[in-house]
Amino acid sequence: xSSVDYQLVVGxxxxxxxxTLTKLFCGCSTxxxxxxxxxxxxxxxGHPGTLPVLNREAIRLAIRTGLALNSTIPPTxxxxxxxxxxxxxxxxxxxxxxxxxxxxxxxxxxxxxxxSSPRTIRxxxxxxxxDAGKSMHDESSGSADSRIDLxxxxxxxxxxxxxxxxxxxxxxxxxxxxxxxxxxxxxxxDCNMQEGSLRVDANVNLHLQRGDELVATPIVEIKNLNSxxxxxxxxxxxxxxxxxxxxxxxxxxxxxxxxxxxxxxxLQVTKVQREKEESSDYRYFPDPDLVPIMLPESWxxxxxxxxxxxxxxxxxxxxxxxxxxxxxxxxxxxxxxDMVAYFEAVASNLKxxxxxxxxxQQDVMRTLNDxxxxxxxxxxKADDLAKLLQLIEAGELDxxxxxxxxxxxxxxxxxxxxxxxxxxxxxxxxxxxxxxxKQLIGEHPSAVSDFKAGKKQALGAMIGAARKLNxxxxxxxxxxxxSQLISHED
Amino acid sequence: xxxxxxxxxxxxxxxxxxxxxTTQLFLDRINANESKVHxxxxxxxxxxxxxxxxxxxKREAGESLGRLAGIPVAVKDLICTQEWTTTxxxxxxxxxxxxxxxxxxxxxxxxDAILIGKTNLDEFAMGSSTEHSAFGRTHNPWDLERVAGxxxxxxxxxxxxxxxxxxxxxxxxxxxRQPAAFxxxxxxxxxxxRVSRRGLIAFASSLDxxxxxxxxxxxxxxxxxxxxxxxxADSTSAPREVPSYSDTLNQPLKGxxxxxxxxxxxxxxxxxxxxxxxxxxxxxxxxxAIPEPVRLPHSRYGIATYYVVASSEASSNLARYDAAHxxxxxxxxxxxxxxxxxxxxxRSEALGNEVKRRIMLGTYALSSxxxxxxxxNALKVRRLIRDDFESAFQKVxxxxxxxTPSAAFRAGEKSTDxxxxxxxxxxxxxxxxxxxxxxxxxxxxxxxxxxxxxQLWGPAFEEGRLxxxxxxxxxxxxxxxxxxxxx
Numbered sequence: 011x012s013s014v015d016y017q018l019v020v021g022x023x024x025x026x027x028x029x030t031l032t033k034l035f036c037g038c039s040t041x042x043x044x045x046x047x048x049x050x051x052x053x054x055x056g057h058p059g060t061l062p063v064l065n066r067e068a069i070r071l072a073i074r075t076g077l078a079l080n081s082t083i084p085p086t087x088x089x090x091x092x093x094x095x096x097x098x099x100x101x102x103x104x105x106x107x108x109x110x111x112x113x114x115x116x117x118x119x120x121x122x123x124x125x126s127s128p129r130t131i132r133x134x135x136x137x138x139x140x141d142a143g144k145s146m147h148d149e150s151s152g153s154a155d156s157r158i159d160l161x162x163x164x165x166x167x168x169x170x171x172x173x174x175x176x177x178x179x180x181x182x183x184x185x186x187x188x189x190x191x192x193x194x195x196x197x198x199x200d201c202n203m204q205e206g207s208l209r210v211d212a213n214v215n216l217h218l219q220r221g222d223e224l225v226a227t228p229i230v231e232i233k234n235l236n237s238x239x240x241x242x243x244x245x246x247x248x249x250x251x252x253x254x255x256x257x258x259x260x261x262x263x264x265x266x267x268x269x270x271x272x273x274x275x276x277l278q279v280t281k282v283q284r285e286k287e288e289s290s291d292y293r294y295f296p297d298p299d300l301v302p303i304m305l306p307e308s309w310x311x312x313x314x315x316x317x318x319x320x321x322x323x324x325x326x327x328x329x330x331x332x333x334x335x336x337x338x339x340x341x342x343x344x345x346x347x348d349m350v351a352y353f354e355a356v357a358s359n360l361k362x363x364x365x366x367x368x369x370x371q372q373d374v375m376r377t378l379n380d381x382x383x384x385x386x387x388x389x390x391k392a393d394d395l396a397k398l399l400q401l402i403e404a405g406e407l408d409x410x411x412x413x414x415x416x417x418x419x420x421x422x423x424x425x426x427x428x429x430x431x432x433x434x435x436x437x438x439x440x441x442x443x444x445x446x447x448k449q450l451i452g453e454h455p456s457a458v459s460d461f462k463a464g465k466k467q468a469l470g471a472m473i474g475a476a477r478k479l480n481x482x483x484x485x486x487x488x489x490x491x492x493s494q495l496i497s498h499e500d
Numbered sequence: 501x502x503x504x505x506x507x508x509x510x511x512x513x514x515x516x517x518x519x520x521x522t523t524q525l526f527l528d529r530i531n532a533n534e535s536k537v538h539x540x541x542x543x544x545x546x547x548x549x550x551x552x553x554x555x556x557x558k559r560e561a562g563e564s565l566g567r568l569a570g571i572p573v574a575v576k577d578l579i580c581t582q583e584w585t586t587t588x589x590x591x592x593x594x595x596x597x598x599x600x601x602x603x604x605x606x607x608x609x610x611x612d613a614i615l616i617g618k619t620n621l622d623e624f625a626m627g628s629s630t631e632h633s634a635f636g637r638t639h640n641p642w643d644l645e646r647v648a649g650x651x652x653x654x655x656x657x658x659x660x661x662x663x664x665x666x667x668x669x670x671x672x673x674x675x676x677r678q679p680a681a682f683x684x685x686x687x688x689x690x691x692x693x694r695v696s697r698r699g700l701i702a703f704a705s706s707l708d709x710x711x712x713x714x715x716x717x718x719x720x721x722x723x724x725x726x727x728x729x730x731x732x733a734d735s736t737s738a739p740r741e742v743p744s745y746s747d748t749l750n751q752p753l754k755g756x757x758x759x760x761x762x763x764x765x766x767x768x769x770x771x772x773x774x775x776x777x778x779x780x781x782x783x784x785x786x787x788x789a790i791p792e793p794v795r796l797p798h799s800r801y802g803i804a805t806y807y808v809v810a811s812s813e814a815s816s817n818l819a820r821y822d823a824a825h826x827x828x829x830x831x832x833x834x835x836x837x838x839x840x841x842x843x844x845x846x847r848s849e850a851l852g853n854e855v856k857r858r859i860m861l862g863t864y865a866l867s868s869x870x871x872x873x874x875x876x877n878a879l880k881v882r883r884l885i886r887d888d889f890e891s892a893f894q895k896v897x898x899x900x901x902x903x904t905p906s907a908a909f910r911a912g913e914k915s916t917d918x919x920x921x922x923x924x925x926x927x928x929x930x931x932x933x934x935x936x937x938x939x940x941x942x943x944x945x946x947x948x949x950x951x952x953x954x955q956l957w958g959p960a961f962e963e964g965r966l967x968x969x970x971x972x973x974x975x976x977x978x979x980x981x982x983x984x985x986x987x
Contacts, residue, residue, distance in 0.1 A: 055599075058701040058702070058820065059698065059701045060698070060699075061735065091816050093816050093819060095819065097839070100820060101820045158824070291868045298705035298736075298813055300735050
């Protein structure tokens, strides 16, 4: 087996924890990280006689997401019970949505990049459900001690199910990245994979060409994918594994039970969790404790008009209104809505928006990264950066001195002008510049003759020396004047 | 003292007696009668007397007093009480103390009632005789060899045996009305959504309602007024004002159209019951009401529909008793190593046969491949039954028929034959399936001296109309004054 002779086919199920203050059916807090079983009440503990009361904020966030995914929002939706036994599910059933999900159909457009063209991944549905608790199995002691934390029980989840439209591990990552970005813009979720607010399952199989026939391998569901990298690696691994199993067994879809496999991040392999035959019949039926939910068109329309600018539209805007390249637009939009606003505030004060984009990508983003700041904590406000870049644009200082001012602004309160003053930066008059260059020519005869002999880079030493004599001298201007003077010496 | 709750609280408020005196009187009767009847699963004399003292102090301090001030009330042990174990008549919850009070219990407390005990029931309200209690059967005060009915057998028997004047039961398919019938008291199942289900331990959520049992319509009205009303914590409770049922008890019956359900007077109905209800119809006519025959064409599918819907919901509602979080857990060694074994052992050991039977029935009906044939079809028939009621109430104001096909049967007579037990509910399940209110009230006695009961149905939220008829019947007859001879 040499080159890849199969097509990977992937559908993703993404569980998104919605950012509500309280749980889906009770008033308990959803804050992550509290001591185990402290954020619980009789309702989410599943005590006998308790009843769920819907948190409408979860409905609002789900509709917002659906609208952004171009889903149909039906006029009514309802709740169903998914019945199964597990200790982290205290009621013995999960309140979910079976046949009338709140978001029906839809799509997510992937923008594409240098190596891939834009694509559209269809969304099957997105439905609301309550999260289960967490089971912690301590197998180290050998006593198989299990502990249950029910803080998470009842947290609202939106499960977004894609069609099997994804064709590579790379594309799966793009889908997840774009989806996460969208959810961030919508402010519907923290999307924090470490805290489990974004969880991914993948349904995977291969399509192989066998003569005239297109053959599909049995579908495998991969769970326990704790990072986008894990998704990518698991898919690459799984493709090869399925390819090998097919060579061994020749089993096609329908000829083997659907398998659930878990990704082992340490060993970088998928392992069987269960075969479908052992899996439960969930016995879905409408939850009699809850009434159907009406979603009036007027409300949906209102939510639609309230979506705000979303990544795809913003990329377009940065390209058309500010003349940025696709790459630059991507980088800025991918930083989130705050960065887009920051960029726009800076760029709209400049002649060349590209300058704002460069400074943001090279300087601002590096600072934020180094200091682990968010834009909200960042001391250089958009007005200050705009002023600084305007001064550079006007030739009051060069990029290099500009960076000195930038650094000064990071360390001090004050304006760019105040920074320039404090750093002693002043523009150098043309007479001073001429004197400086004449002095340099006199002091570097060998460099002058090298330059005359055609070694353009010989000026470098003189420019460096100019900087020592007068740090405010603009290297570009020094260079121009030096070459002018030397050329005219003859 | 008096055997009217209305007069009991009036006398208390007027200073004729204290709450402690009243409570002590009922505790004494419990002491005397409970060993024969076994209506209660728990009685806490100290707590009841302490609560009574508080109400007395409130009166002495001149504070305003609630609607049920100074009245001891019994509560079915399917309703959550923070201070009392709530067992559901099951070994599974033998020691379970809920972390909260049911909304109706909060309302009783707010009305200054005194909780006197938790009453016996068929395990998780599944049964029609209270023989399925894990803690022993309740005896019918009219004949201790006979059953009290069920599942609210304790709730009905404690009233019949003078151990409480007011009692709260729950009704999923007849569980208030059938024991009320067997014990010769009034029992009312309110409209679905009229009374909050918060704290009612679910058997079948779309059918369950809490309701009052008492000797008279007047007392029933008093208790219903207290417990009814919208509860934001129950999404299925109706956001409607509660009318004063007591105020409309004497509205004239003249011109009231009463549909006689012909389907319920055909085969299977005991002759004496049929006769007693004919006499009642005659009385109604004399009082100015207009009886007319009515048919409920889908009524004969009631039992089948009910047992599919109720069991399906129950199979899910009872899944939470998994021994992982509270309740009974097996001590079998296999269970320590294996989760499945822990579930299986614990549930096998702690749940009774009738409960297991319904869980299996419901699990089957909801299973993939059977769902459409059973659960979905049952929902469709349920819709047709609702339609029957809707069209009947286009023509008449109330419906009338028997509560049960026969008077109280002997203990053991049906407990080995589930189907014949299920048929006990033949006339009662319809009100639950349709969500309409219905009241059972005594209207005669058999030759053996057992109570005979009639059942009146009304349109949704017309409990007042039901109580109005029962009250005026009671004002002119003596059936509600008959007492079992043992006490």
